[in-house]
Amino acid sequence: MKTIQHWINGSPTGATGPEPAPVFNPATGTEQARVLLGDASTVDIAVTAAARAFEAWSESSLTQRTQVMFTFRQLLVDHEEELGRIISAEHGKTVDDARGEIVRGREVVEYACGLGDVLKGSFSDQVSRGIDLHNFRQPLGVVAGVTPFNFPAMVPLWMHPIAIATGNTFILKPSERDPSAANLVADLYQKAGLPDGVFNVVHGGKTAVDAILAHPGIEAVSFVGSTPIAKYVHEQATATGKRVQALGGAKNHAVVLPDADLKFAATHITAGAYGSAGERCMAVSVAVAVGEAADGLVQVLERKAREVKVGPGDAPGTEMGPLVTKAAQERVENAVAVARTQGATVIVDGRGLKIDGHENGFFTGPSLLDHVTTEMDAYQEKLFGPVLAIVRVDTLDQAIDLINANPYGNGTALFTASGEAARRFQRNVKVGMTGINVPVPVPMSYYSFGGWKDSLIGDSPIHGPEGIRFYTRPKVVTTRWPQPKQQVTVGFTFPTSS
Ligand code: NAD
Numbered sequence: 001m002k003t004i005q006h007w008i009n010g011s012p013t014g015a016t017g018p019e020p021a022p023v024f025n026p027a028t029g030t031e032q033a034r035v036l037l038g039d040a041s042t043v044d045i046a047v048t049a050a051a052r053a054f055e056a057w058s059e060s061s062l063t064q065r066t067q068v069m070f071t072f073r074q075l076l077v078d079h080e081e082e083l084g085r086i087i088s089a090e091h092g093k094t095v096d097d098a099r100g101e102i103v104r105g106r107e108v109v110e111y112a113c114g115l116g117d118v119l120k121g122s123f124s125d126q127v128s129r130g131i132d133l134h135n136f137r138q139p140l141g142v143v144a145g146v147t148p149f150n151f152p153a154m155v156p157l158w159m160h161p162i163a164i165a166t167g168n169t170f171i172l173k174p175s176e177r178d179p180s181a182a183n184l185v186a187d188l189y190q191k192a193g194l195p196d197g198v199f200n201v202v203h204g205g206k207t208a209v210d211a212i213l214a215h216p217g218i219e220a221v222s223f224v225g226s227t228p229i230a231k232y233v234h235e236q237a238t239a240t241g242k243r244v245q246a247l248g249g250a251k252n253h254a255v256v257l258p259d260a261d262l263k264f265a266a267t268h269i270t271a272g273a274y275g276s277a278g279e280r281c282m283a284v285s286v287a288v289a290v291g292e293a294a295d296g297l298v299q300v301l302e303r304k305a306r307e308v309k310v311g312p313g314d315a316p317g318t319e320m321g322p323l324v325t326k327a328a329q330e331r332v333e334n335a336v337a338v339a340r341t342q343g344a345t346v347i348v349d350g351r352g353l354k355i356d357g358h359e360n361g362f363f364t365g366p367s368l369l370d371h372v373t374t375e376m377d378a379y380q381e382k383l384f385g386p387v388l389a390i391v392r393v394d395t396l397d398q399a400i401d402l403i404n405a406n407p408y409g410n411g412t413a414l415f416t417a418s419g420e421a422a423r424r425f426q427r428n429v430k431v432g433m434t435g436i437n438v439p440v441p442v443p444m445s446y447y448s449f450g451g452w453k454d455s456l457i458g459d460s461p462i463h464g465p466e467g468i469r470f471y472t473r474p475k476v477v478t479t480r481w482p483q484p485k486q487q488v489t490v491g492f493t494f495p496t497s498s
Pocket of ligand 1 (some may be wrong): 147155175209210225226229248249250280281384385451
């Protein structure tokens with residue numbers, strides 16, 4: 001049985017820690033590897049290596065850093081297929097879907113390649129007589145990222161390229177469910193010429209995360225995962241004086257107005273709901289059908305849900321793979337059963353799906369629930385699976401109120417032909433990322449990514465300009481070069497400019 005090791009100071013490391021954890025192949029349901037679980041001493045070894053590497057890396061030139069990012073970007077292109085297959089084998093998503101997340105993550109590396117431009121400071125001449133002022137940004141030191149299972153490449157790529165390009169050194173604690181992508185990325189960074197110790201991987205669960213949150217040598221923590229853990233990470237890490245960005249869970253609504261092209265809307269909502277088996281933070285989990293849009297929408301959604309091709313992620317033609325764990329499969333199937341007992345109409349029932357040759361895989365088919373109300377568990381709970389709930393309302397304003405009453409505010413979408421409705425929606429909805437006729441509105445890397453309310457704890461979105469701000473401290477310098485033997489008159493009042 002393969003053992004997945006930590007990656008510290010440029011090489012695979014055994015270090016200490018509790019018993020390794022099993023890593024499953026969700027398509028077969030079998031254990032395929034074991035991953036080491038780091039503890040406080042593993043984290044300390046990584047921090048020591050990263051702190052030593054910071055001394056030189058923070059002094060490296062912008063040119064050197066940019067060259068590493070350029071080379072790293074090309075290596076991500078060259079290894080896209082290999083990385084996609086690694087992700088698919090541990091997560092369950094299709095290889096093509098995994099390649100999609102690599103491409104979206106790579107865009108952050110492309111943004112980081114332009115660090116010479118984004119790190120430019122500004123200069124003010126003659127702010128007072130003979131005095132100039134300029135500012136620039138400096139790295140924090142050793143920073144850490146704690147990431148979820150659902151995007152084992154992309155979510156860490158939201159963090160480390162920016163942290164490293166701005167001169168920090170990084171410790172990644174990836175999800176213990178699909179840990180291998182992180183080690184290949186570490187190897188690619190090394191091949192790109194990144195000095196040892198700048199990028200490190202500590203595998204593990206709560207014990208490793210707690211050690212990161214408590215370690216005095218770590219300046220900042222980036223977290224993406226479920227809301228309860230995001231709140232916990234934010235609380236613990238800020239208590240030890242660290243900067244924190246903490247992105248939480250989601251329950252995303254797509255609103256369909258009667259003037260929308262229903263086939264277009266239903267096709268996109270189907271992809272947004274069942275792509276990656278609904279295990280995306282931007283997955284559509286609720287379709288809000290307004291007025292007479294409902295019956296026509298449900299008809300097309302039903303047809304589309306029945307057409308989704310479910311199978312192993314590496315089989316050609318598969319559109320939706322298994323869920324990540326048996327527990328997730330059981331949770332989702334139980335939620336469909338409860339929805340029926342609470343009065344929802346189960347239009348498509350994905351439970352009990354068996355895939356030939358993969359009978360023990362963690363599969364469930366797409367489920368479509370109609371007449372869901374906001375009191376039902378199917379609406380209130382975060383199912384994180386291929387279940388689309390349809391809620392019917394009478395007006396756009398009711399749809400907006402419903403979304404605004406939901407505790408999450410990650411993504412949302414409106415399908416309409418009306419510019420006025422679109423404008424009203426995007427201005428009034430309390431959600432961080434909004435799509436107009438776009439179901440999964442993930443911003444490009446040169447914008448920042450982040451939700452509102454329980455989808456983002458604290459105040460810092462991730463990557464783009466917010467990422468640069470997060471991983472650097474501003475410094476302002478006020479300069480005077482007096483003329484030789486210039487006469488000096490200084491008062492004791494607080495200095496003001498003249
Ligand atoms: P999770 O919260 O269970 O785990 C995330 C990370 O936290 C993992 O590295 C895990 O090892 C660690 N962790 C788990 N329990 C912990 C504990 N008690 N103490 C300290 N650390 C702990 O999330 P997940 O199941 O891996 O990922 C799915 C969740 O992530 C979903 O809720 C999804 O919506 C969310 N997510 C959000 C975004 C976003 O941008 N807002 C993006 C991707 C995923």
